[in-house]
Every structure is written in C-alpha cells, then in structure tokens.
Amino acid sequence: MRSWLFEAAPRGRVAALRTLTYLFIVFDLLVYSSWVRTRGDVPTELYQPLWIGRVLHLPAPDGTLVNVVFWTLLVLAPLAATGRFPRLLGWLVCGFYLEWLVIAMSYGKVDHDRFAFLIALAVLPTVGRARHGDREPSEAAGWALRMIQIAVVATYFLAAWAKMRFGGLGWMTGSVLARAFIRRGSDFADLIASVPYLMIAAQIGMVTFEALSPLVFALRGRNRYAAIAFFYSFHLLSFATISISFAPHLVALTSFLPLERVRPIVWLRRVAARDRSADTLEPVAVGSGGG
Amino acid sequence: MAELTTTARATRVIAAVIGVALLLAGSAWGQDDKFPFGPFSMYAGVNGPNEPAPDTRVEGTDSTGRVIVLAERNAGVRRAEIEGQEGAYVDDPARLARIVDSYQRLNPGAPPLVKVALIVREHEIRHSSATGRWYDDVRAVWERQA
Numbered sequence: 418m419r420s421w422l423f424e425a426a427p428r429g430r431v432a433a434l435r436t437l438t439y440l441f442i443v444f445d446l447l448v449y450s451s452w453v454r455t456r457g458d459v460p461t462e463l464y465q466p467l468w469i470g471r472v473l474h475l476p477a478p479d480g481t482l483v484n485v486v487f488w489t490l491l492v493l494a495p496l497a498a499t500g501r502f503p504r505l506l507g508w509l510v511c512g513f514y515l516e517w518l519v520i521a522m523s524y525g526k527v528d529h530d531r532f533a534f535l536i537a538l539a540v541l542p543t544v545g546r547a548r549h550g551d552r553e554p555s556e557a558a559g560w561a562l563r564m565i566q567i568a569v570v571a572t573y574f575l576a577a578w579a580k581m582r583f584g585g586l587g588w589m590t591g592s593v594l595a596r597a598f599i600r601r602g603s604d605f606a607d608l609i610a611s612v613p614y615l616m617i618a619a620q621i622g623m624v625t626f627e628a629l630s631p632l633v634f635a636l637r638g639r640n641r642y643a644a645i646a647f648f649y650s651f652h653l654l655s656f657a658t659i660s661i662s663f664a665p666h667l668v669a670l671t672s673f674l675p676l677e678r679v680r681p682i683v684w685l686r687r688v689a690a691r692d693r694s695a696d697t698l699e700p701v702a703v704g705s706g707g708g
Numbered sequence: 709m710a711e712l713t714t715t716a717r718a719t720r721v722i723a724a725v726i727g728v729a730l731l732l733a734g735s736a737w738g739q740d741d742k743f744p745f746g747p748f749s750m751y752a753g754v755n756g757p758n759e760p761a762p763d764t765r766v767e768g769t770d771s772t773g774r775v776i777v778l779a780e781r782n783a784g785v786r787r788a789e790i791e792g793q794e795g796a797y798v799d800d801p802a803r804l805a806r807i808v809d810s811y812q813r814l815n816p817g818a819p820p821l822v823k824v825a826l827i828v829r830e831h832e833i834r835h836s837s838a839t840g841r842w843y844d845d846v847r848a849v850w851e852r853q854a
Contacts, residue, residue, distance in 0.1 A: 422724065423717065425709050455784030458813040460806045463785065463793075468741045518744070526788035527740040529750045536727070543720070555710035560720050564727075575735045576748040582735075583747075584754035591754050592836040596761035599831045599838055616836045 425554035426562050428547040429677030432500055434562070435507075435547065437676070438537050439498035441668045442514060446491055449664055453521040457483035465525050478520045486517050500547065507542025514538055529576070530661075533568035533669030540564045550680055565672040570630050572666060573648075577627035589621045597659050606658040626651065633673075645673045761831040761838065764791050766807060770819040778824070783811040790826065797826050797848045804850035822852045 446453075457480035464477045476482060490513050497506035515538075518531060540561040547558065580588045594616045598606040609615060626647075633644045648670060656662045712720070734745035755761070764787055766778040780786040785807050790797070797803050804824045811821060826848040832841040 419717075422721070423712065428710075452780035452784070452786075455780060455810070455814055459784040459810045462803075462806055463789075463810075467743050469743065515744075522743050524785070524789045525792035526786050527743045527746060529748050532744055532748070535744050553710065556712045557710065557716070560712070564724060567724075567728075571731060572748055575731070576750065576752070578735055579747045579749040579752040583749055583752040587756075588752070588754050590757060590836070592757050592759060592761065592833045593751050593753070593755055595833050595836050595838050596755050597751060599761045600763050610837055613835075613837070620836075 422560060422563055423556045424559045424563065425556050426559040427552045427675075427677045428544070428555050428558050429549055429551040430675065431541065431544045431555075431558045431561060432547040432549045432551065433676035433679055434537070434565075434672060435500055435503065435541050436498045436549075437671060438534070438541060438668055439494045439510060441534075441665065442490060442494040442510065443498075445665065446487060446494075446517075450521060453517065454483060454487055456520050456524070457481075459524065463524055466523050467519060467527075470519050470523055475516070475519060478523070483520060486513055486520065489513050490517060500549070503545060503547065504542045507538070511535075511538040511542065529572070530663040531665045532572050533565055534665035536568035537565045537669050537672070550677060550683065552677060562672045565669050566634075569666065569669050569672065570633060573627040573630035577624050580624055580627075589624055590617055591620070592616070594620055601659040601661070603658055603660060609658065641673065645670065755833075757836045758834055761833055762791075763829040763831060763842075764794070765827055765829070766790055766804070767825050767827055768808070768811060768821040769823040770821050772819050774819070776821075778807055778811055782814060783807050784814060785810065794826070794828075794847065801826075801848040801850050804848060808850070808852075820852070824850045 456478045459478075461477045461479070466475070466477070469475070490510065493506060493510050493513065497503070497510050515535065518535070522528065544555070544557045544561050547555075584591065584593070595610060598610050598616075602610070609619075630648075633641060633648075636644055649667070652663050652667060730745045734742045735747045738746045740746045740749065766783075766785070768776045768778050768783075770776065776782070778785065793803075804826065808821045808824055812818070825846055828845045828847055829842050830845055832839045
C-alpha cells in the first residue's frame, strides 16, 4: 500500500498538470461557469448556505464579495500557472476557488463535476517546486498524482453508489436518460432515443462502468491508457447528447497521463529554430528549459 | 529519486485517510449540502419507465409583450435551483419577484418584466422513451401590480 500511495512520478508531470489546472480556472471564470458572477445580483433571500458555509460563517454573497473573489482568482491563477511560488500561490488559489464554488453552489443546486479538480488544487501545492520537462521521479509528486487519480475514480464509483442509494436497482430500468434527453438533449440524443431499449441498455452500461472504474488501477501501460480513453469517450458522448462536459473532471483525469512529455513551448522553439536554420543554413542549437 | 521524510509521509497518509473518510461518510449518509464531500447524486433519482418527465422553465413577459426564458445567465437562477425550491414558489408566488429583481439588476436597460410564470412541461414517457406528447402545467404566476 505504501509503495502504491507514494509511487514516484516525474516532477515535470506535476508542473504540466499545474499549468493546465490553473489555466483552466481562468477558462472557468470567464467561460465555463461565467454565470457564477451573476450571484452578486441575486437577492440574498434565495441564498441557501451549504454546511461548510454555515460552519465557517461565510458571508452571504453580495456584489462586492463576488467581485473580490473573481478578480483575485483571475490574477492569481495565471501567476500560479507559471509554477512560481507553487506553495503560496497554490494554497491561495485553492482557498479562493473553494469560496468561489461555495458561492456557486449555495442556491439549491450542487454540481458534481469538480471534486477531483478541487483535490488537485489541494494537493498540487504540496509538491513544491517542479520544472516543466523534469523527468526526475519524486515521491511527493507521486502522492499528489495518486490522490487526484483516486478522486477521479471515486467520482465514478461513488456515482454508481449514489444511484443505488437514491434510485435503487430500478434506476437501471427507469427513465432517467429519457428525462435527461428531454431536458437537455441534442439532435443526436433524439436519434439515440428513438432506438427501442437502447436507453435501458445505456443505463445498465453506465452503472456497470462506474462500479468497475476502480479496476483502472489494476491495469498497466497501454491497457490503462485504453481505459482512460474510454473514460474520455464516455464524457464525449455525454457532451454530444446532453451537453454536460464535466470539464473540470476532465482536467483532473489527465493525472493518469504522461503529461511531462507535452512540451508546447519547447516544440514551438524547435520549430522556430528550424525555420531560422533553414533561412541561414547555419546550425542552431535547440533551446532547453521552459515548456 | 526525491524521497519524502518519514514525517512528510505520515502527514500525507493522515490527510488521505481523513479525505477518504469524509468522502465515504458523505456518500453513505450525506446530502448535497455537504459539498464538496456530498454524495455524487447526479442523475441518481429513480424515475419509473412510464413516469412523465418534467421540464421546468421560468418565463418572463416584459412590458413590450416579449416572452423571455429566465435562467442563470440573464437572471442568475438555475433551472435546478428553481426545481429544488418549487414548493416555496407555489406556496408564495410573490417569491418570483426575487427573480424579477435579479433579472432587472443584470439587465438594467431592458424593458421591465410585467409577468413571470413557473411552468412545468410534462413529457409523456412509455417504456423508458419519450412519446413526443406533452402538456404545460403553470404552477405559479406573479404579475406586476398596475
């Protein structure tokens, strides 16, 4: 168990995940959940504080609070994405983003696509400095990635659990998908909905996949990547049918991938260097670092 | 390889154990209210294979007669939030005025809303599939006093 929890992973993987995670926050604030900003104008009578809001005596959101949290995150998240001051900026972003979500979820509807993303925000600062492309294995990096992976898989597995807890076995033969398709369905969803019994088969398939998702940890190499590709395809299908993307969860899901090999800045430099050498016919050294 | 000290490792094990315990407790006994450790109850409710599917919307009519669907982007209130509090709106339709306030604040130049209705479209379902038939059920109405 100990070796599994602390299985060393390259620091560069954490560096890349950090950049992706903190940049996603910018996208989230401006596009994905931009509606959260409207909370400042919603009358406080509609505010239904979450348990965490009641225990910590968090203030009911008003225009000032929403603006302060929004602008603070919009400044801090891109700074954190650079990898500088990973602990200080990481913890600040984690705290402010949690408050942002508390504001978002305190009006009677809670989203379930952010658990693993929140865990990522909570564990990424613990790794400390990590440079892009750094292949040196580190136990701190391994633990952080393992925590995010567990959170991702828990999101699936516990979703199956919740279906049995709230819906029971009848969930699989019920009409949850038909209902979701009516409420949020695309033309593609209408096409699927017209096939007899496909909805019931899909419901059984969903619970089975969610319940078996922890097996991803038993897989290695190509098989594990195939399972991750299957997870992504599940979300692609959800997006195509009911336009639910689970975007923050998809970011956390990259914790299973060898992200340290993704080096967009290095690639761009290489292309630029090649162009230059083609122009001058002089050999040019390929730059290192960055990424 | 960069190894962790014994203390660092112990701290991380304790943090993980607490996190997993909170998560499991939330899933076993908690409700959404326990966010972020609540149950992953998205689409977990059971609907019978022939149970009609409700599709809720809040419609506002402005002073020019235009009908607008009020939602999170123009009125700061999400559909699921309306559904969660449907009973409160039905008992006290004046509560819909809060959504009007919020719409007016978010759209300062827009013509004022004169009427807001909470409408549920009930879609017929047979054998877990929609038949295409539906009817609208108006559950609560608020009208601006002249």
